[in-house]
Amino acid sequence: MAVISNLDENINRMQKRLDRLLSQCDRLASVKEKGQEILTGFNEVLGTLSRIVVPGKLLMPVSTVNEPLSDSGTSMEDTTLYDWIS
DSSP, X not given: XXXXXXXXXXXXXXXXXXXXXXXXXXXXXXHHHHHHHHHHTHHHHHXXXXXXXXXXXXXXXXXXXXXXXXXXXXXXXXXXXXXXXX
């Protein structure tokens, strides 16, 4: 009887491990699919970022925005959002 009881416990334990493994596999497949969707549209995002122009005044520190422009060349040129991020 003890052998059969021990065998049943081992079977139940292995079944639980299998259930957890299958659950993890399902989650991994879901994450992989979502990642593929994100990567599929990535080139479009880069193209969009390269078309968005950011005025140089927005990129200046706040302390220099309120000061009058001087001839020292502290003004920044306009740039694309892609260039600013990279």
